[in-house]
Amino acid sequence: MPSWRALPPGGKSLLLQLVAAAFWLVLAAPLLRASDLFLLPWQQALGAGTLAAILGLVWRLPVWWLPINFLFIPGLLMMLALDLASRWYLAAFALLLLVYGGVARSQVPLYLSSRKAWHAVAGLVPARAAVADLGSGLGGMLAFLSRQRPEGRYVGVETAPLPFLLGWLRARVSGGHYAIRWNSLWKLDLRPFDVVYAYLSPVPMAALWLKVRAEMRPGTLFISNTFAVPDVAPSEVVQLDDLHHSRLYLYRL
Ligand SMILES: C[S@@+](CC[C@H](N)C(=O)[O-])C[C@H]1O[C@@H](n2cnc3c(N)ncnc32)[C@H](O)[C@@H]1O
CATH class of the missing domain: 3.40.50.150 (Vaccinia Virus protein VP39)
Structure with missing residues (x-):
């Protein structure tokens, strides 16, 4: 059995985001251009997000991954539009890593008892x-x-x-x-x-x-x-x- 089948949902989602983005950039976007269909960047991002969400469904990811996969690429676009200095991304990444870095393996995130x-x-x-x-x-x-x-x-x-x-x-x-x-x-x-x-x-x-x-x-x-x-x-x-x-x-x- 290929090992990617045993990936946790986060790993599968990352993989299908890459597939959705590659599919969109290499096939869908050029095809749309060739048929004189002009889509704004946010429309393209929603298209790629929809594709990622569908791939997640096909891969039978838990249902709460559906909005995450749908919004990931549009979210990237929004963050790029904010034009933040790259050190903020690094800081946010480091923070997330220090809190949630082990979750891909343990599948136990941090949330607190009431x-x-x-x-x-x-x-x-x-x-x-x-x-x-x-x-x-x-x-x-x-x-x-x-x-x-x-x-x-x-x-x-x-x-x-x-x-x-x-x-x-x-x-x-x-x-x-x-x-x-x-x-x-x-x-x-x-x-x-x-x-x-x-x-x-x-x-x-x-x-x-x-x-x-x-x-x-x-x-x-x-x-x-x-x-x-x-x-x-x-x-x-x-x-x-x-x-x-x-x-x-x-x-x-
Ligand atoms: C849902 S939180 C609960 C936090 C705390 N017990 C409470 O009730 O407020 C679960 C915690 O378990 C930690 N955790 C996950 N896997 C662990 C492991 N193998 N050993 C120790 N801690 C782990 C996570 O980092 C997270 O902080």
Whole structure:
């Protein structure tokens, strides 16, 4: 099987954007010119965007890639029209790389647990518990838990450089009783923890469950925000009244 079939959606989208742009420049635009059909640049960009969106559908990308693929080339054109100095593009690229650089591989982007999720998790954590946040982002969950339950032990792991740095600095500056490590969740030994919290994406859940089952002790608690473990019935589901109507899936080991 060719390896491009195994590409994550972002990689496939990049590939089909290149195909759409090449097709438009090499075939469609000259054909239109030859038939005396003059299209403005933004019309051409929309044409290429439509083609990219169709290619995404044909490649069965998740539906939310449709607007991204449609708007990518028109977006490029708009940014060019802004005529920004190239250092701004470099700065934006570096920022995105530092926050989202690993997403193509992990398929777990950064988004943050709501305050209501913090409160709900705090209500589930026993006194003096050791708690891990797998992919701790900016460290908000751990900062909150360590304030609410200062007698516990709190550890977060994060691989994205900028979120890690901000979370680590936050712990240092606030004097919070929690540790943020620059490490992969796959390398963290879950044996010492009474509660493990994860807010990731659907992609790693099946493999993560295998790790949880292998390492967490009987009676401990695995909590997944929003993303249930496929084909495993949770012990309990907590419905949150937050912006996204998130659910906490609780798995008692
Ligand atoms: C959806 S965010 C959740 C942030 C935080 N736990 C919260 O609830 O606010 C998921 C985080 O997991 C991180 N991540 C993804 N894969 C990871 C891995 N293999 N090891 C550690 N962190 C990872 C991402 O960089 C991202 O910051």
